[in-house]
Amino acid sequence: MNTIYLVGFMGCGKTSVGNQLSKRLGVPPYDVDSAVEKLRGQTIKEIFYREGEEAFRNYESLAIRQLPLEHAVVMTGGGAVIREENLCYMKNKGIVIYLKTSFPVLWKRLMKEEERQKRPLLLTRKKEEIQALYDERRKQYEQCDIEVNTDELTTEEVCHQILQKIISFKPSTNRQN
Numbered sequence: 166m167n168t169i170y171l172v173g174f175m176g177c178g179k180t181s182v183g184n185q186l187s188k189r190l191g192v193p194p195y196d197v198d199s200a201v202e203k204l205r206g207q208t209i210k211e212i213f214y215r216e217g218e219e220a221f222r223n224y225e226s227l228a229i230r231q232l233p234l235e236h237a238v239v240m241t242g243g244g245a246v247i248r249e250e251n252l253c254y255m256k257n258k259g260i261v262i263y264l265k266t267s268f269p270v271l272w273k274r275l276m277k278e279e280e281r282q283k284r285p286l287l288l289t290r291k292k293e294e295i296q297a298l299y300d301e302r303r304k305q306y307e308q309c310d311i312e313v314n315t316d317e318l319t320t321e322e323v324c325h326q327i328l329q330k331i332i333s334f335k336p337s338t339n340r341q342n
């Protein structure tokens with residue numbers, strides 16, 4: 166089985182759906198944020214505050230390349246696609262799935278205090294700045310292989326749609342090995 170990479174903005178459900186999907190497929194889940202935390206022995210929040218976002222992006226890019234290339238579900242962080250080379254790498258190695266969610270729905274999910282506290286960008290930027298980030302990143306997310314709109318779906322339903330869509334997915338012939 167090709168590795169499945171989940172991408173999309175913070176709060177679209179990559180971590181929750183990825184955990185369910187990996188169970189359904191009987192393969193391990195790899196959350197890139199968790200891999201970075203393990204690599205550095207600090208939380209994402211601590212890394213942002215102590216070392217800065219650029220350092221976090223370097224660890225994130227490294228973690229994506231250290232994960233297995235087969236039989237796995239990989240949940241990226243929302244900013245993993247900022248670096249074009251990360252998106253190219255994932256598209257080349259596996260199937261990239263975009264969990265598409267409208268900004269008002271994301272905002273509602275992210276404003277729960279426990280969700281907000283986990284995400285340094287939400288603690289340091291205003292709503293308009295986060296919306297601008299969302300608009301800016303959309304172009305990158307839209308280059309993925311498969312899209313699933315999560316607005317009206319439960320995480321189980323998102324998982325089900327992914328399973329249906331990957332059955333008929335044909336990888337492009339210009340992949341590089």
Ligand SMILES: Nc1ncnc2c1ncn2[C@@H]1O[C@H](COP(=O)(O)OP(=O)(O)O)[C@@H](O)[C@H]1O
Nearest residue numbers: 175176177178179180181182274315318319320
């Ligand atoms: N389809 C969904 N419907 C309702 N709530 C969701 C859905 N997907 C995720 N959530 C909730 O949104 C929050 C963020 O989910 P998470 O999986 O951490 O997203 P991500 O990893 O993409 O940032 C969690 O509280 C989660 O339960």
Ligand SMILES: O=C(O)C1=C[C@@H](OP(=O)(O)O)[C@@H](O)[C@H](O)C1
Nearest residue numbers: 174175176198242243244284285
């Ligand atoms: O969008 C981003 O830049 C980030 C998203 C987070 O992951 P989730 O998308 O899982 O929240 C995490 O990687 C970090 O806080 C930065």
Ligand SMILES: [Mg+2]
Nearest residue numbers: 179180241242
């Ligand atoms: Mg996550």
